[in-house]
Amino acid sequence: MTQQVPLIIKLGGALLETEGALTAFIGGIQSFLKQFPRPLVLVHGGGCLVDDLLKALGKTSTKKNGLRVTPLDQIPYVVGALAGTANKQMMAEAIAQGLNPVGLSLADGGLCEVTQLDPELGAVGDCKPKNPALLKALLAQNFLPVISSIGITAQGELMNVNADQAAIALAELLDADLLMLSDVVGILDANKQLIPELDPAKTEQLVADGVITDGMAVKVKAALQVSAAIQKPIVVASWRDPELLVKLANGEAAGTRLQA
Numbered sequence: 001m002t003q004q005v006p007l008i009i010k011l012g013g014a015l016l017e018t019e020g021a022l023t024a025f026i027g028g029i030q031s032f033l034k035q036f037p038r039p040l041v042l043v044h045g046g047g048c049l050v051d052d053l054l055k056a057l058g059k060t061s062t063k064k065n066g067l068r069v070t071p072l073d074q075i076p077y078v079v080g081a082l083a084g085t086a087n088k089q090m091m092a093e094a095i096a097q098g099l100n101p102v103g104l105s106l107a108d109g110g111l112c113e114v115t116q117l118d119p120e121l122g123a124v125g126d127c128k129p130k131n132p133a134l135l136k137a138l139l140a141q142n143f144l145p146v147i148s149s150i151g152i153t154a155q156g157e158l159m160n161v162n163a164d165q166a167a168i169a170l171a172e173l174l175d176a177d178l179l180m181l182s183d184v185v186g187i188l189d190a191n192k193q194l195i196p197e198l199d200p201a202k203t204e205q206l207v208a209d210g211v212i213t214d215g216m217a218v219k220v221k222a223a224l225q226v227s228a229a230i231q232k233p234i235v236v237a238s239w240r241d242p243e244l245l246v247k248l249a250n251g252e253a254a255g256t257r258l259q260a
């Protein structure tokens with residue numbers, strides 16, 4: 001029997017703070033899986049939850065090239081917001097809609113090797129694929145893995161990994177298809193119009209021109225990196241449309257297709 005290629009969906013954290021969006025999106029997953037059953041993994045961010053928590057604690061937070069500078073005294077709160085609140089809110093909605101989720105981090109079962117990216121960023125991790133055994137076992141049993149972007153180094157240090165970078169490591173780990181969903185319809189040009197397709201040269205130009213910035217610059221770089229590694233196009237689209245998964249499975253165009 002041939003194994004079906006898993007689908008990894010990366011969900012930006014704003015989904016969790018947008019009224020009704022998570023319920024609608026998990027509903028969309030249900031109808032997608034009914035029509036197109038296949039192994040599915042959710043990887044989620046939660047940057048906005050981190051922002052809210054740090055602000056409530058009276059702490060400031062900055063980003064460098066789209067990555068959050070994470071001082072050692074802030075990593076416990078980042079872990080709480082991402083591996084705790086965000087992960088368990090996703091789990092709760094999946095359970096409420098009858099799915100069978102398993103909440104994980106990048107460290108569980110040695111899924112990813114995480115090392116400190118740059119001492120200037122503090123507890124921010126670089127993430128590489130390591131051991132797919134746990135995910136393969138869960139998918140074979142029809143569980144729905146829901147993975148936060150918290151990692152742990154070989155020395156036992158907690159690390160904050162950008163969730164797009166976590167998603168590409170997991171896509172490489174499973175040789176999976178990857179869909180990156182954010183709060184925008186896809187990558188927009190200087191006139192705020194959707195760009196249907198992007199290659200590395202055009203992407204580099206848009207970043208250099210300041211049209212693709214912040215978190216989206218991190219996302220496109222990650223998407224092109226994994227597209228080159230697994231030789232597949234990566235779609236960047238919006239979680240606002242619960243029908244998106246069915247539309248894409250039916251061959252309809254949506255979002256931006258990045259191909260290395």
Ligand SMILES: Nc1ncnc2c1ncn2[C@@H]1O[C@H](COP(=O)(O)OP(=O)(O)O)[C@@H](O)[C@H]1O
Pocket residue numbers: 011012013014045047164181182183184186187188189211212213214215216217219
């Ligand atoms: N060219 C662009 N097209 C679309 N969004 C862009 C672009 N440049 C910057 N952005 C910003 O990137 C954001 C998405 O990145 P990010 O906030 O990191 O998403 P997520 O949390 O979903 O991973 C958008 O909300 C938008 O503000």
Ligand SMILES: CC(=O)N[C@@H](CCC(=O)OP(=O)(O)O)C(=O)O
Pocket residue numbers: 011012013014044045046047048050066067068078082124125149160161162163164215
């Ligand atoms: C190092 C780094 O930047 N980590 C991110 C992790 C969460 C994330 O990526 O969330 P979104 O996908 O919702 O943006 C952060 O702390 O915001």
